[in-house]
Amino acid sequence: xxxxxxxxxxxxxxxxxxxxxxxxxxxxxxxxxxxxxxxxxxxxxxxxxxxxxxxxxxxxxxxxxxxxxxxxxxxxxxxxxxxxxxxxxxxxxxxxxxxxxxxxxxxxxxxxxxxxxxxxxxxxxxxxxxxxxxxxxxxxxxxxxxxxxxxxxxxxxxxxxxxxxxxxxxxxxxxxxxxxxxx
Numbered sequence: 001x002x003x004x005x006x007x008x009x010x011x012x013x014x015x016x017x018x019x020x021x022x023x024x025x026x027x028x029x030x031x032x033x034x035x036x037x038x039x040x041x042x043x044x045x046x047x048x049x050x051x052x053x054x055x056x057x058x059x060x061x062x063x064x065x066x067x068x069x070x071x072x073x074x075x076x077x078x079x080x081x082x083x084x085x086x087x088x089x090x091x092x093x094x095x096x097x098x099x100x101x102x103x104x105x106x107x108x109x110x111x112x113x114x115x116x117x118x119x120x121x122x123x124x125x126x127x128x129x130x131x132x133x134x135x136x137x138x139x140x141x142x143x144x145x146x147x148x149x150x151x152x153x154x155x156x157x158x159x160x161x162x163x164x165x166x167x168x169x170x171x172x173x174x175x176x177x178x179x180x181x182x183x
Contacts, residue, residue, distance in 0.1 A: 001164045007035040010128065014039050014089050017126050017170075021087070023080055025073035025094030025113055032057040032091065036037035041065060043079055045096065047071045070168055079117040090117050093130040108140045114147070114169075118154040124160070124171035132162045 001011070010032070014022065022040040024032055027047035033056075037043065047053045053070040060066040069076050073094045092113050093183045110129065115163040117127055142150070144167075148160055151169060161168045 001142075001166070003031065004035075005164075006130070007032055009164070010036060010089065010091060011039045013126060017087070019087055019089045019126060021084065022089050022091065023077075024091045025067065025077060025109070026092075027052055027056045028124055030059050030068075032093075033060065037063070037066065039060065043067070044069065045071050046071065046076050046080070048094070072109060074112035075114075078120070081116050081120045083121060084120065087122055088111070088125050090125060090127045092127065108134075108136060110140075111147075111150070114151065117153065118151065118155070118158075118169075123157070126171070127169040129167035129169075130165070131166045132167045135167070139143075
């Protein structure tokens with residue numbers, strides 16, 4: 001799915017779930033945050049590469065609603081999650097894409113990212129994970145079935161789907177939703 005289509009999908013999901021906070025791993029150029037700025041009150045983006053962090057901080061300078069954090073999202077995201085006091089949309093897209101784009105040795109921090117979000121006291125975050133096609137058990141990515149099993153172990157209440165190369169983890173809707181709002 002092209003980047004613009006992914007950003008529109010993120011906006012639709014946010015509106016559908018009434019989410020006002022967006023958390024992204026893998027800032028890259030900051031295009032996703034820029035495109036979604038009007039949809040959210042608060043946006044947090046995490047990037048490993050210093051050059052990209054500096055560019056994103058310049059791009060969003062003066063916008064108090066955007067926070068650009070530097071570091072390995074496996075280490076930074078738990079602190080971001082701990083500070084949340086409301087539901088959020090998580091866009092997990094931090095991964096190695098070649099020189100100047102992350103950790104070549106580890107490729108992706110996705111397992112640690114998912115665990116940080118799913119262990120949070122707020123139980124109805126929406127988690128979208130880009131690049132489902134990469135979940136084949138190599139390059140630091142678990143197999144799709146392994147990720148699904150670890151999600152089910154941590155949060156059996158979540159609805160799981162894969163659409164357009166995006167893994168979607170959403171809280172149940174309807175009568176069962178109220179029971180899972182907080183734990």
